[in-house]
Amino acid sequence: xxxxxxxxxxFKNPAYVVVEAGGIGxxxxxxxxxxxxxxxxxxxxxxxxxxxxxxxxxxxxxADEGERRLFxxxxxxxxxxxxxxxxxxxxxxxxxxxxxxxxxxxxxxxxIKGLGAKTAQRLVLELQDKLKKEGADSxxxxxxxxxxxDEALSALxxxxxxxxxxxxxxxxxxxxxxxxxxxEQLIKQALKxx
Numbered sequence: 188x189x190x191x192x193x194x195x196x197x198f199k200n201p202a203y204v205v206v207e208a209g210g211i212g213x214x215x216x217x218x219x220x221x222x223x224x225x226x227x228x229x230x231x232x233x234x235x236x237x238x239x240x241x242x243x244x245x246x247x248x249x250a251d252e253g254e255r256r257l258f259x260x261x262x263x264x265x266x267x268x269x270x271x272x273x274x275x276x277x278x279x280x281x282x283x284x285x286x287x288x289x290x291x292x293x294x295x296x297x298x299i300k301g302l303g304a305k306t307a308q309r310l311v312l313e314l315q316d317k318l319k320k321e322g323a324d325s326x327x328x329x330x331x332x333x334x335x336x337d338e339a340l341s342a343l344x345x346x347x348x349x350x351x352x353x354x355x356x357x358x359x360x361x362x363x364x365x366x367x368x369x370x371e372q373l374i375k376q377a378l379k380x381x
Contacts (some may be wrong), residue, residue: 192248193232199225201277204248206231215248216269218258218276224250238269247273257281264313266306275299288314320349336361339373348381356380 192215194208199375201222205212217225224230233248234255247269249255254276261284275284278299285372287295288311296307321344336357343353356377360368368376 188237189235189246191232191234194230195248196229196231200230203245204231204233206233206248213246213247216273217248217272218254219278220254220276220280221248235358236269245269248277252283257285260314260317261310264306264310271301274301285318289318291315334366335373337368338370339377342370342374343377343381352381353377 192206192208192213194206196204196212197207197212198205199222201217203214203216204222204225205214206256207213215235217233221233223321233250234252235249235256236247236255238245238247247258249258251308258269258272258276261275262269263269267275279287279295283295286292291311293304293307296302296310302310302329339357340353344350345359357373360373360376360380
């Protein structure tokens with residue numbers, strides 16, 4: 188529902204922050220990774236995810252889009268809820284988590300509080316292929332000024348195509364085309380070739 192909240196940071200502790208935006212103070216649960224990234228900033232922009240339950244609506248905030256994307260992957264695994272996902276992101280950095288899952292480093296995953304052997308195995312089993320497909324740099328936030336190629340590649344990855352395959356296809360199209368293509372034209376041609 189909320190993509191991000193940008194506003195004045197009125198309260199901060201390692202578990203949550205309060206961000207005032209448009210005269211409303213939002214209570215946003217955060218990980219230690221996000222807490223560290225905020226530093227001493229007076230203003231902040233947190234990428235959010237709203238968890239709706241019968242008895243509560245809870246906002247979770249992340250320092251960047253990559254961390255939020257990893258969090259959503261984590262909670263898609265059965266047995267891992269939002270609080271466990273936040274615990275995982277608080278224990279080690281998102282890049283370390285992604286690397287541990289891709290390389291099936293079970294001992295490192297099991298060191299995270301609340302994760303046993305079965306949950307660690309389930310994490311690797313369910314997420315290893317997804318995270319490999321996205322590529323190692325998927326946790327790096329998207330640049331603010333994307334090129335046509337970047338935007339088309341991002342769209343194709345979101346549609347479920349492997350990043351390397353999509354990138355090769357886009358490069359072939361760009362080499363064989365004279366003039367410039369719009370993002371839409373590039374995506375349409377890439378879809379024909381994939």
